[in-house]
Amino acid sequence: xxxxxxxxxxxxxxxxxxxxxxxxxxxxxxxxxxxxxxxxxxxxxxxxxxxxxxxxxxxxxxxxxxxxxxxxxxxxxxxxxxxxxxxxxxxxxxxxxxxxxxxxxxxxxxxxxxxxxxxxxxxxxxxxxxxxxxxxxxxxxxxxxxxxxxxxxxxxxxxxxxxxxxxxxxxxxxxxxxxxxxxxxxxxxxxxxxxxxxxxxxxxxxxxxxxxxxxxxxxxxxxxxxxxxxxxxxxxxxxxxxxxxxxxxxxxxxxxxxxxxxxxxxxxxxxxxxxxxxxxxxxxxxxxxxxxxxxxxxxxxxxxxxxxxxxxxxxxxxxxxxxxxxxxxxxxxxxxxxxxxxxxxxxxxxxxxxxxxxxxxxxxxxxxxxxxxxxxxxxxxxxxxxxxxxxxxxxxxxxxxxxxxxxxxxxxxxxxxxxxxxxxxxxxxxxxxxxxxxxxxxxxxxxxxxxxxxxxxxxxxxxxxxxxxxxxxx
Amino acid sequence: xxxxxxxxxxxxxxxxxxxxxxxxxxxxxxxxxxxxxxxxxxxxxxxxxxxxxxxxxxxxxxxxxxxxxxxxxxxxxxxxxxxxxxxxxxxxxxxxxxxxxxxxxxxxxxxxxxxxxxxxxxxxxxxxxxxxxxxxxxxxxxxxxxxxxxxxxxxxxxxxxxxxxxxxxxxxxxxxxxxxxxxxxxxxx
Numbered sequence: 001x002x003x004x005x006x007x008x009x010x011x012x013x014x015x016x017x018x019x020x021x022x023x024x025x026x027x028x029x030x031x032x033x034x035x036x037x038x039x040x041x042x043x044x045x046x047x048x049x050x051x052x053x054x055x056x057x058x059x060x061x062x063x064x065x066x067x068x069x070x071x072x073x074x075x076x077x078x079x080x081x082x083x084x085x086x087x088x089x090x091x092x093x094x095x096x097x098x099x100x101x102x103x104x105x106x107x108x109x110x111x112x113x114x115x116x117x118x119x120x121x122x123x124x125x126x127x128x129x130x131x132x133x134x135x136x137x138x139x140x141x142x143x144x145x146x147x148x149x150x151x152x153x154x155x156x157x158x159x160x161x162x163x164x165x166x167x168x169x170x171x172x173x174x175x176x177x178x179x180x181x182x183x184x185x186x187x188x189x190x191x192x193x194x195x196x197x198x199x200x201x202x203x204x205x206x207x208x209x210x211x212x213x214x215x216x217x218x219x220x221x222x223x224x225x226x227x228x229x230x231x232x233x234x235x236x237x238x239x240x241x242x243x244x245x246x247x248x249x250x251x252x253x254x255x256x257x258x259x260x261x262x263x264x265x266x267x268x269x270x271x272x273x274x275x276x277x278x279x280x281x282x283x284x285x286x287x288x289x290x291x292x293x294x295x296x297x298x299x300x301x302x303x304x305x306x307x308x309x310x311x312x313x314x315x316x317x318x319x320x321x322x323x324x325x326x327x328x329x330x331x332x333x334x335x336x337x338x339x340x341x342x343x344x345x346x347x348x349x350x351x352x353x354x355x356x357x358x359x360x361x362x363x364x365x366x367x368x369x370x371x372x373x374x375x376x377x378x379x380x381x382x383x384x385x386x387x388x389x390x391x392x393x394x395x396x397x398x399x400x401x402x403x404x405x406x407x408x409x410x411x412x413x414x415x416x417x418x419x420x421x422x423x424x425x426x427x428x429x430x431x432x433x434x435x436x437x438x439x440x441x442x443x444x445x446x447x448x449x450x451x452x453x454x455x456x457x458x459x460x461x462x463x464x465x466x467x468x469x470x471x472x473x474x
Numbered sequence: 475x476x477x478x479x480x481x482x483x484x485x486x487x488x489x490x491x492x493x494x495x496x497x498x499x500x501x502x503x504x505x506x507x508x509x510x511x512x513x514x515x516x517x518x519x520x521x522x523x524x525x526x527x528x529x530x531x532x533x534x535x536x537x538x539x540x541x542x543x544x545x546x547x548x549x550x551x552x553x554x555x556x557x558x559x560x561x562x563x564x565x566x567x568x569x570x571x572x573x574x575x576x577x578x579x580x581x582x583x584x585x586x587x588x589x590x591x592x593x594x595x596x597x598x599x600x601x602x603x604x605x606x607x608x609x610x611x612x613x614x615x616x617x618x619x620x621x622x623x624x625x626x627x628x629x630x631x632x633x634x635x636x637x638x639x640x641x642x643x644x645x646x647x648x649x650x651x652x653x654x655x656x657x658x659x660x661x662x663x
Contacts (some may be wrong), residue, residue: 149521
């Protein structure tokens with residue numbers, strides 16, 4: 001008798017989704033799907049709006065990573081203006097983007113996933129949360145809170161507010177950096193970097209205990225995509241697109257981000273509002289690729305800062321080719337936190353960062369603009385077309401989480417096959433199915449979060465609709 | 475340690491949801507008492523546990539959907555470890571618990587709630603709620619200055635919901651500290 005297990009909603013992620021696990025007649029896992037059940041429609045909402053509103057409008061896509069959308073959108077608008085923004089403005093946008101990545105990674109690792117990693121996948125669900133982590137590992141959890149707080153404070157001091165700032169504008173930024181803010185960030189960043197290093201060391205010490213998860217958490221060959229600079233190093237703000245394969249060999253290099261459509265196709269499935277981008281030469285659905293921290297460290301030849309480079313080299317030693325297990329998103333995320341803090345110091349040190357020339361002014365000089373940057377969860381693409389009055393006629397967004405849609409589906413299937421017993425639902429197995437999704441840190445447009453507690457109701461339903469087994473978590 | 479921290483909660487673009495922030499602005503405009511601090515946030519998030527733990531006393535100010543528009547009510551809030559802090563939306567009880575666990579100090583806390591009429595976007599405060607800002611500010615200031623003393627029990631009138639009204643209360647009874655499960659409400663006519 002064929003059955004379906006439904007996990008609805010998936011907990012401790014940003015947004016709303018469910019997972020279905022389909023069992024065959026023998027009770028074995030036949031298929032699994034990650035469904036995104038919320039709909040936003042930002043691409044349609046913005047049609048008819050003046051292009052210069054786009055950064056602020058697009059930032060509303062998300063309450064966790066508004067800065068990422070702000071930056072990618074402003075870059076698309078820079079392309080519409082056809083201007084080269086002042087160097088200082090680019091530096092300031094870079095620092096803001098680093099702060100965004102830092103605070104988002106801290107949220108993902110410490111608030112959402114650390115309970116699984118520090119307390120164990122089979123720990124009591126009642127304590128498997130941030131408060132439980134604080135009770136068990138108070139200093140580590142406090143460090144996590146401090147790191148997220150610091151990232152948010154940098155955003156607030158630079159851009160005026162933590163959520164949905166409007167400082168990044170077409171042509172640059174709206175105000176120069178003041179000396180006090182620069183000095184404060186430079187003073188605090190080294191201490192914050194040490195906190196991130198402590199968390200990274202702690203994680204590495206625990207890795208041995210997660211052998212089974214490393215083996216089964218979306219551990220499969222795929223392509224990886226990310227932006228790299230002219231030296232092949234991780235570049236969160238600009239650079240060129242690079243794809244590598246599972247062996248770590250470069251398959252596309254130095255591609256102009258504006259040519260993304262030559263490599264990335266967009267498919268739609270009837271069971272999810274999340275579109276499924278794929279690598280065009282690989283076809284659909286075979287052209288699976290991954291983006292985000294794991295992908296960035298796989299595609300790059302290094303990070304470009306001393307401590308992160310050492311960590312990157314150790315990380316890449318995990319496998320001969322690309323690091324394939326999605327469990328290692330956590331590992332990569334921690335390395336990136338260290339990298340962001342190192343890089344922030346480098347960018348803010350030269351006196352030119354206080355230059356007051358931070359915006360280029362122009363009317364639209366192009367009808368089409370594409371902006372690409374690295375968001376915390378991966379490569380983020382904003383693509384707009386405007387009419388002769390500067391009004392948006394068409395927009396296409398490929399959100400970082402979308403790139404990972406095919407990979408998340410395969411990951412859920414792999415984990416379900418490894419851990420789920422079709423005859424009985426074990427809470428630990430259920431948590432592992434969710435945890436593979438958490439590893440990707442999907443952000444399903446979190447600004448639409450419903451208020452209140454997200455419950456979890458998992459049902460094992462027979463083909464005739466009879467509920468065979470059920471697990472409810474409040 | 476900060477003597478008292480006032481936290482206004484709400485989105486200023488969502489009509490009456492911004493009343494907590496309006497109270498904080500009014501409070502700051504009148505000058506904060508020595509040793510006190512005030513801040514406004516759209517949501518309570520786990521990071522706030524750290525500044526909370528550095529305060530002897532915290533007063534949250536928020537809009538309420540279950541009070542008549544313009545009615546002001548204050549009640550003591552206690553840490554609740556069973557209330558889970560979410561990544562970007564915590565209840566005061568959960569945040570206080572987090573402060574206690576993470577930083578070994580959960581401050582004494584009061585929640586001042588103001589009944590809201592509308593949450594339009596974009597929207598200003600409704601007339602009833604705008605009219606309640608002064609009264610809520612006076613209540614918050616009194617909580618800050620008197621370290622938790624509410625207007626006198628002798629002047630309180632029992633409301634229909636069981637809340638105790640302090641509208642027009644002349645003050646007086648020095649024993650009328652806010653106690654857990656005892657609330658004070660200001661009815662507006």
